Amino acid sequence: MLWFLTFALSICAGSIVVENEIRYEDIIQFSFELLSEYSTIAVISSNNWLPLEVYGINGNHSLAAFLFFDNVLNIASSKQILMGFIINANTVEEVLFVKNHTKSNSTIVIITEAINDTTENYFKFFSTAWTFTLKNLVIVQINKLNAEVKVYAFNPFLNVSTEFNINQSMQIKKFLTSKNYHQYTIKATLFETIPIAFIINGIYMGIDPLVIETINQTLNVSIVTHIPYDHEDFGYRLKNGTMAGAIKELYSKDSDIAFNQIVYA
Numbered sequence: 001m002l003w004f005l006t007f008a009l010s011i012c013a014g015s016i017v018v019e020n021e022i023r024y025e026d027i028i029q030f031s032f033e034l035l036s037e038y039s040t041i042a043v044i045s046s047n048n049w050l051p052l053e054v055y056g057i058n059g060n061h062s063l064a065a066f067l068f069f070d071n072v073l074n075i076a077s078s079k080q081i082l083m084g085f086i087i088n089a090n091t092v093e094e095v096l097f098v099k100n101h102t103k104s105n106s107t108i109v110i111i112t113e114a115i116n117d118t119t120e121n122y123f124k125f126f127s128t129a130w131t132f133t134l135k136n137l138v139i140v141q142i143n144k145l146n147a148e149v150k151v152y153a154f155n156p157f158l159n160v161s162t163e164f165n166i167n168q169s170m171q172i173k174k175f176l177t178s179k180n181y182h183q184y185t186i187k188a189t190l191f192e193t194i195p196i197a198f199i200i201n202g203i204y205m206g207i208d209p210l211v212i213e214t215i216n217q218t219l220n221v222s223i224v225t226h227i228p229y230d231h232e233d234f235g236y237r238l239k240n241g242t243m244a245g246a247i248k249e250l251y252s253k254d255s256d257i258a259f260n261q262i263v264y265a
Contacts, residue, residue: 119152119161119162119163120161122139122152122154122161123154123160123161125139126154126156126161127154127156130154130156137153137154138151138152138153138172138176139151139152139153140152140166149165149166150163150164150165150166151163151164151165151166151168151172152164153172153175153176155175155176155178159182162175179218179219179220180219180220181219181220181221182220183220183221183222184221184222185221185222185224186221186222186223186224186256186257187224187226187254187255187256187257188212188223188224188225188226188255188256188257188258188259189225189226189227189228189245189246189249189255189257189258189259189260190204190208190209190212190225190226190227190259190260191227191228191233191246191260193208193233193260193261194206196208196260196261197209197259197260204225207261208259208260208261211259212225212259223257225259226255228244228245228246228248228249229249229254230244230245230248232244232245232246232248233245233246233260234246234247234258234260235247235248235249237251246258246260
């Protein structure tokens with residue numbers, strides 16, 4: 001899994017502004033705990049001293065395990081990044097740019113000194129970020145006056161923002177990857193393909209319906225199925241771009257998933 005940490009950011013007036021005076025030792029240690037121990041970390045920062053702190057924080061990590069970039073734009077063209085890295089960014093747009101060049105399941109940790117912000121304010125920020133498909137966000141709030149550190153995380157399916165302590169990295173991971181999606185609706189295509197899926201007394205039976213029911217129960221989602229609107233079943237995609245059936249609906253977003261298995265005789 002690829003994880004990303006955006007270091008020393010402060011939310012203000014709708015943008016995120018870099019703070020340069022934060023000491024990172026404890027926060028970096030927390031970040032290693034939140035990350036996989038096999039993560040590669042690259043530092044993108046204008047602060048020359050920050051890479052030294054990162055490199056020296058854990059004697060078990062050699063310098064060769066870290067990558068350093070002095071420009072956030074370099075991230076898009078780099079072929080060396082294996083798993084994760086640490087970045088500084090000046091705006092939400094920069095974070096979004098980096099996010100769009102990463103794997104969809106990556107996590108961004110934003111470190112801020114905005115001590116007056118509340119869980120409610122962060123919830124608004126998280127919700128706005130979610131509309132831009134910027135998900136898996138964690139905010140670490142530092143209060144230099146009393147050395148207090150709070151961690152805020154957001155789960156869009158639960159629609160809640162929660163406060164954690166910095167020593168609760170496992171709880172944060174569990175919260176971000178909660179399997180309870182509270183009846184979140186998933187659109188899917190399903191049609192008769194005997195013997196995999198067939199209808200008896202108006203009810204789908206077979207392996208495909210069983211898979212749907214298992215997912216519904218395990219994730220607490222609501223999978224709503226329908227026959228492809230053009231009744232072309234599996235459908236097709238021609239070289240000229242013409243599409244039909246379940247394949248077309250995946251492209252058009254009329255369905256999120258096609259459940260019928262393709263069985264070859």
